[in-house]
Amino acid sequence: MAPASSSTAVHMICLCICFLVSFLAWDQVSAAAAKVPPGITGNISRAEQAVGFHIYYGQSFKVIKNGVDSKSYLLIQESSRMATRTKYCTSRIKSFVIPLANYSADTISFPVSYFELLGLLGSMKGITSDSVASQCVLKAYKAGQIEKINYTEPQQMAEIAAHFISNTLQPQACNFATFSPQVEETALQKAEWIKYLGVFANLELRANQVYNQVKENYNCLTNVAARQSASSLKPSVAWMAYDDGVWSFTREKYKLQYVEDAGGENFDSSISKMSYNISIPEDLDEFHAILCTVEVVIDETYAADPVAYNLSSFLQNTGLEDVSCLAFLTSKSLWRYDKRSQQDALDWYDGGVSQPQVVLADMIEVLFPTGNYTTTFMRNLAKEEVVVSINEDMCERDINTPLDPTIIPC
Numbered sequence: 067m068a069p070a071s072s073s074t075a076v077h078m079i080c081l082c083i084c085f086l087v088s089f090l091a092w093d094q095v096s097a098a099a100a101k102v103p104p105g106i107t108g109n110i111s112r113a114e115q116a117v118g119f120h121i122y123y124g125q126s127f128k129v130i131k132n133g134v135d136s137k138s139y140l141l142i143q144e145s146s147r148m149a150t151r152t153k154y155c156t157s158r159i160k161s162f163v164i165p166l167a168n169y170s171a172d173t174i175s176f177p178v179s180y181f182e183l184l185g186l187l188g189s190m191k192g193i194t195s196d197s198v199a200s201q202c203v204l205k206a207y208k209a210g211q212i213e214k215i216n217y218t219e220p221q222q223m224a225e226i227a228a229h230f231i232s233n234t235l236q237p238q239a240c241n242f243a244t245f246s247p248q249v250e251e252t253a254l255q256k257a258e259w260i261k262y263l264g265v266f267a268n269l270e271l272r273a274n275q276v277y278n279q280v281k282e283n284y285n286c287l288t289n290v291a292a293r294q295s296a297s298s299l300k301p302s303v304a305w306m307a308y309d310d311g312v313w314s315f316t317r318e319k320y321k322l323q324y325v326e327d328a329g330g331e332n333f334d335s336s337i338s339k340m341s342y343n344i345s346i347p348e349d350l351d352e353f354h355a356i357l358c359t360v361e362v363v364i365d366e367t368y369a370a371d372p373v374a375y376n377l378s379s380f381l382q383n384t385g386l387e388d389v390s391c392l393a394f395l396t397s398k399s400l401w402r403y404d405k406r407s408q409q410d411a412l413d414w415y416d417g418g419v420s421q422p423q424v425v426l427a428d429m430i431e432v433l434f435p436t437g438n439y440t441t442t443f444m445r446n447l448a449k450e451e452v453v454v455s456i457n458e459d460m461c462e463r464d465i466n467t468p469l470d471p472t473i474i475p476c
């Protein structure tokens with residue numbers, strides 16, 4: 067496992083193993099938060115709200131305990147003696163030398179905007195798909211700085227210090243590291259995963275700073291929305307998607323939370339039937355009745371080509387002939403979150419995850435339209451608003467420059 071050629075190295079490794087073994091009980095110690103031995107100061111990240119990972123600090127190494135894949139990532143400082151002598155690749159422990167010299171990402175499911183906020187695009191070497199909702203990743207890709215890699219050919223990734231993936235079910239080589247913000251329930255918890263990536267680059271300070279700005283802005287917007295909605299009727303919102311003849315109301319926690327934080331109300335949670343097959347007349351009738359009661363609809367239906375999905379597509383999918391009772395159509399409150407997209411990749415799943423304060427600002431405009439704010443992710447289908455197709459020419463920064471979080475005036 068670990069080639070130990072001196073007693074110092076053996077000692078270090080023992081220390082490490084003890085350290086790692088003690089993490090098996092990490093739930094119990096989570097209250098103690100970051101375990102920081104004496105002598106380590108500053109540049110420390112700690113998961114405050116996120117529950118999927120914990121970070122521990124040693125003198126020349128760090129450990130991330132990932133609760134999603136149940137792995138411990140031992141991150142060894144490049145400058146330490148341990149870096150050249152220690153390598154782990156077991157089902158429970160993987161080691162990496164940090165800061166990472168370079169990395170690639172499984173862009174089929176990975177939100178690259180976290181790397182952009184950290185200023186790490188310069189060392190990105192590979193992507194598995196060019197269907198990626200980031201203008202600057204596209205720019206680097208078109209310029210040849212980032213290559214497309216075929217992940218069924220592991221040797222293409224062997225030369226990379228770390229390959230980041232979000233889908234933990236795929237087979238993994240030793241240099242694969244999982245990143246799983248999607249397991250968190252709330253939007254702020256997901257955003258906090260920037261700290262997880264920061265640790266691999268010794269960028270704790272930047273990660274903390276970005277997270278704090280995002281959180282502060284999010285909470286400020288929530289407070290403003292709460293005051294605003296206290297004096298008006300809370301609009302009732304439904305998230306719903308159509309697939310293969312069936313409409314389903316979706317109730318993922320973070321989406322419901324966005325509605326509440328924006329000052330709205332989720333449509334009646336006492337409704338227990340969530341799916342309606344529109345070829346069954348009783349289903350269609352019931353579905354119609356529900357739609358007559360909601361004021362805002364967010365149509366999440368997957369579209370391989372978001373540009374071609376318009377109001378007619380929605381109406382056709384509902385199967386309704388008489389739409390006269392649908393308040394969300396008369397008030398033009400029918401939305402989709404595919405405004406910023408590239409092929410079938412939506413920035414909602416990328417920048418929308420790393421910067422939830424922008425999503426919240428969109429949601430507030432959706433629920434309480436001012437006409438003064440241009441939404442980033444949300445597209446008003448009822449107003450025939452068109453998709454903004456992301457392309458490399460939209461990248462205005464040098465790719466080595468960190469992206470600053472968008473702070474909404476509040």
Ligand SMILES: *[C@@H]1O[C@H](CO)[C@@H](O)[C@H](O)[C@H]1NC(C)=O
Binds near residue numbers: 269271
């Ligand atoms: C923290 O990181 C900065 C660079 O980001 C570095 O200059 C500084 O020395 C670090 N401080 C400590 C205490 O490690």
Ligand SMILES: *[C@@H]1O[C@H](CO)[C@@H](O)[C@H](O)[C@H]1NC(C)=O
Binds near residue numbers: 216217218219
């Ligand atoms: C990726 O590699 C597999 C197996 O070698 C091959 O069948 C496939 O065509 C490759 N895909 C692309 C896009 O090159």
Ligand SMILES: *[C@@H]1O[C@H](CO)[C@@H](O)[C@H](O)[C@H]1NC(C)=O
Binds near residue numbers: 168191225227
């Ligand atoms: C990535 O960094 C490693 C050192 O960790 C180096 O050997 C490799 O050549 C680099 N790969 C690329 C594609 O730059």
Ligand SMILES: *[C@@H]1O[C@H](CO)[C@@H](O)[C@H](O)[C@H]1NC(C)=O
Binds near residue numbers: 312344345346
């Ligand atoms: C919907 O109902 C129709 C008619 O009963 C049926 O043929 C179809 O399989 C149903 N679709 C689904 C996805 O259950």
Ligand SMILES: *[C@@H]1O[C@H](CO)[C@@H](O)[C@H](O)[C@H]1NC(C)=O
Binds near residue numbers: 374376377378379450
């Ligand atoms: C919606 O798109 C279809 C095909 O792309 C087009 O024929 C139709 O006119 C569009 N409808 C509206 C209301 O723009």
Ligand SMILES: *[C@@H]1O[C@H](CO)[C@@H](O)[C@H](O)[C@H]1NC(C)=O
Binds near residue numbers: 435436437438
């Ligand atoms: C739009 O902004 C202007 C200037 O900030 C403000 O005076 C106006 O009331 C706003 N309109 C709405 C509908 O909020």
